[in-house]
Amino acid sequence: MGTKDEASGEKRRVPTQERSRARVARMLDAATEVFAEVGFDAATTEAIAERAGTSIGSVYQFFPNKKALFDAIGERYLDEVRVLFERFLSEGPARAKTDWRAMVDDVIDAFWAFDRDSLAFRAVWLNMHRSAEFLVQGDALNREMAERLAPVLGIAAPKIKPAKRLLVATMVVETLSALLLLALRRDERMAKKLVDETKVLVRRYLEPYAD
């Protein structure tokens, strides 16, 4: 986990050339968009290649099959999420302790901003439930996020018994995903309301665990 070389073989070649790296990035961007827009099955490799400005031949040079594209997107999404978490963790335990309520808001805002722009969130979470094969990958993602959240909770909500931390983290991750996904398909106004109410929900849930 987190070390590349995933599930379906993901990558055939490690792109050493700079140009290749950029090309692969364009492919992933394109795939993310297409998967987010029409879903995994309706997405055609041709459409992805075209939007990436390449040929399918080139796509298959780096990804053994369609699924590998999806996996790579998940991986990249995770990488970005890791960075996001790193940021909050680096703010120091100090803040988590004293100001956890505001921190919850910040985290939710950060994810909301991130998800709205990147589309990766949508692509990943929307298609994760596709089938058994995807679930493994999906749950892995889910679990990693929970694992990253757990230590934060350890500080912000010290009353949670260590053994239960992962459970609570999982609850939060899953709830947050569902609600942001919902917000994503509503109009601007409603989205804002949903996001704000999500903050309320998470705060109320964690409150008794805090302090």
Place this chain on the structure above:
Amino acid sequence: MGTKDEASGEKRRVPTQERSRARVARMLDAATEVFAEVGFDAATTEAIAERAGTSIGSVYQFFPNKKALFDAIGERYLDEVRVLFERFLSEGPARAKTDWRAMVDDVIDAFWAFDRDSLAFRAVWLNMHRSAEFLVQGDALNREMAERLAPVLGIAAPKIKPAKRLLVATMVVETLSALLLLALRRDERMAKKLVDETKVLVRRYLEPYAD
């Protein structure tokens, strides 16, 4: 709503004979299973027919296309959900007022039991996000559930301003769905923990709105 002749233009025969009715029920059961297992796109009409113990020809006698099967499942699911809600509503507003906490638990237990057996829940919620076409149907379902929940909240949580009731109901519906869906793909032990924690979450969320 609830009177047949839905969305995708049911240009097909309406089952009047007893035997046909049973057959159609078998088809819907089969479709529910297959959609729940492999997702809408990966599900083949052939597989559905086979599992239903009929021929594709017969399936198409009642459903004009694959999507119609899904819509019918959604409709049937909604019908069952309506019954579930009716039950709680008929218990009288009395309980909602005094004993709303226990009532939340009961509702969650009821849905959990229901969802675990029927698979319809899984089939519907998992595939609802597929595409624009499905979203309409999916959000309609979502909205109907929220609308049914809203009045209950009106009694149990009188502090919610009427204008905000639907928002809160939507939050609960969506959160509940996400968490039960999660529980559904975990093992027995973990599922129980998740369901229990879900009760906690919902209660805490509603608490300040109650009384």
Place this chain on the structure above:
Amino acid sequence: MGTKDEASGEKRRVPTQERSRARVARMLDAATEVFAEVGFDAATTEAIAERAGTSIGSVYQFFPNKKALFDAIGERYLDEVRVLFERFLSEGPARAKTDWRAMVDDVIDAFWAFDRDSLAFRAVWLNMHRSAEFLVQGDALNREMAERLAPVLGIAAPKIKPAKRLLVATMVVETLSALLLLALRRDERMAKKLVDETKVLVRRYLEPYAD
């Protein structure tokens, strides 16, 4: 030829009951309409049964397959054509001799009137070219019509050598069919012009053969 029991077995049972006879007639009418409207392949047996006010089951009681319906229509068309010819033949050779020009006009008018109402002409000639199987049937029809026309020509156009009579008759039949078919798919005004010009054409063609 002309004795029933054609090609694909045509009829399974000879309808003795009056009711059955009427029913079969309705089926043929329906088939004629449908074949004329959408063509043989696009015509569904179900549509034919429905328009005939029966069930497919009943259709198959009298016709072993779809093709048999078409053959029966051809047969019935031929019967009607025979009657038409009989009429002209019975007017006596006298007229053919002295007044053949007017007779040509009458024949063409008669066919035009007949074809426009009955639809059978359209159904038969339009679908006759479908495939090898149909061609046999179609050419048979063609030939029978030519054979009926030949003796009339023998009188009206005595200069045609007997050996050539069938050739000329075939020419006339085929030309007439093509032009009436064309007229049938043009609007009223144009149709009239075409029919009139057809008379001119046939007259000019036969003129040197006459007298």
Place this chain on the structure above:
Amino acid sequence: MGTKDEASGEKRRVPTQERSRARVARMLDAATEVFAEVGFDAATTEAIAERAGTSIGSVYQFFPNKKALFDAIGERYLDEVRVLFERFLSEGPARAKTDWRAMVDDVIDAFWAFDRDSLAFRAVWLNMHRSAEFLVQGDALNREMAERLAPVLGIAAPKIKPAKRLLVATMVVETLSALLLLALRRDERMAKKLVDETKVLVRRYLEPYAD
């Protein structure tokens, strides 16, 4: 007209490479044969692909659907017919005036030779009457041929009032098609007789209009 991108929305690739062009030509040849042999509906795309020595996938790379193949054949046929007409028109009005009888013979001979080899004629005229959708295309072809013939008639048969020219041309085109089509399905000997008699018919029809 004549520039590609026809009717059924050629959303497919335009063959630029030499190899592709040859492949497409093979597909059209195959389609022409199959359509001519069994008719449009009975023709299967698979059969066409096989006879063309390719896969259906390749066929669909260039033609969005079966109908597009037919349209392309019609278009190609028209192109060839145009060339044929061009030839006669370029012979100069001189001949049409003095020697129109021989010219009629030549035209008929030319078409007969052309139609016998190309099969396109058969494929097009036989299936043109199929349905409303085909009629448009079919009548367009019919009309174009008549329009090309009209000016020739203007010279050869100056007695036809300009307003009537198109009518006469249409008569000739349609008659000629019907008779050549008939000749095509008879044996060699009979075919020759029919073609010769066709010349007689057309000459006699036009005679009074000439000079």
Place this chain on the structure above:
DNA sequence: AATGAATGAGGCTTCATTCAT
């Protein structure tokens, strides 16, 4: 490495025909 033409398995759907009631 890049391209994109070629392949063909497989999915959805229709409809002629059968047969139990």
Place this chain on the structure above:
DNA sequence: GATGAATGAAGCCTCATTCAT
């Protein structure tokens, strides 16, 4: 005899994947 539900073969078309250039 009549009905119409049931069957399943077969057709059109898509699209993931390969491979020659």
